[in-house]
Amino acid sequence: MSTIKGLSQSQNQYDGSSMRVAIVHARWNTTVVDALVAGAIAKLKARGVKEKNIVVESVPGSFELPLACAKCVVFLYRHFWQLNLHRVIAGGHVQSHSNVTDLLGGLNFSSTSSRSSTPAPTGVVPMPNEPFDAVIAIGVLIKGSTMHFEYICDSVSHALMKVQLDTGVPVIFGVLTALTDDQALERAGLGRGEDKGHNHGEDWGLAAVEMGSHLRRWREGQFN
Ligand code: DLZ
16 A cells, blocks of 8 residues: 655755765664664765765764764864854853854854964864764664653654754754664664565665755755
């Protein structure tokens, strides 16, 4: 039977060739997580994102994803330091400074900034200079016999949304919230039946490039 559900393909072929994308994944339920990460990477590359511009970080579980994503998005600590903006972040909340949102978005760096001439604080590891166009958070939550699942699903989804709204950097919601192992496997293309299902990681890779592309345009004030 046909279904009306699912993502329709965009008319546009978004170009990821100049993008940087971070994938942050949990290590719970790795069989499924690994397939999702591989699916996301395959589609990032298919859209032209260069391997060197795909950064993969792991955290123990899905509960840790929001903090890790927030840190990836604001990995520009060094830049904040150099631009004397390091004090604007308090409690994960970006406070008033006219350039902060742009900085977090990462695409409007002033080429005249003094960032190359100001020394980084001791102990700060040198980072690549380019910010991320998008972050993909990948985790697999499978319901157990306690309320753990509900609490983690709820808090993680809200927190990931908060990261993207607070920073203006797209955070792709790659967290499966499955009631059974089979549900999770099918959503990673690993179904145990005849129908292997669909790897949602692929959709997340495509979504990252599409959103990165939209954000570049929207920041320039260009709307269709
Ligand atoms: C504790 C826990 C449980 C029960 N289930 C999952 C899960 O299905 N998927 C997942 O990604 N993480 C799970 N975790 C771990 C939590 O996300 C978190 O890592 C720990 O509670 C430590 O903060």
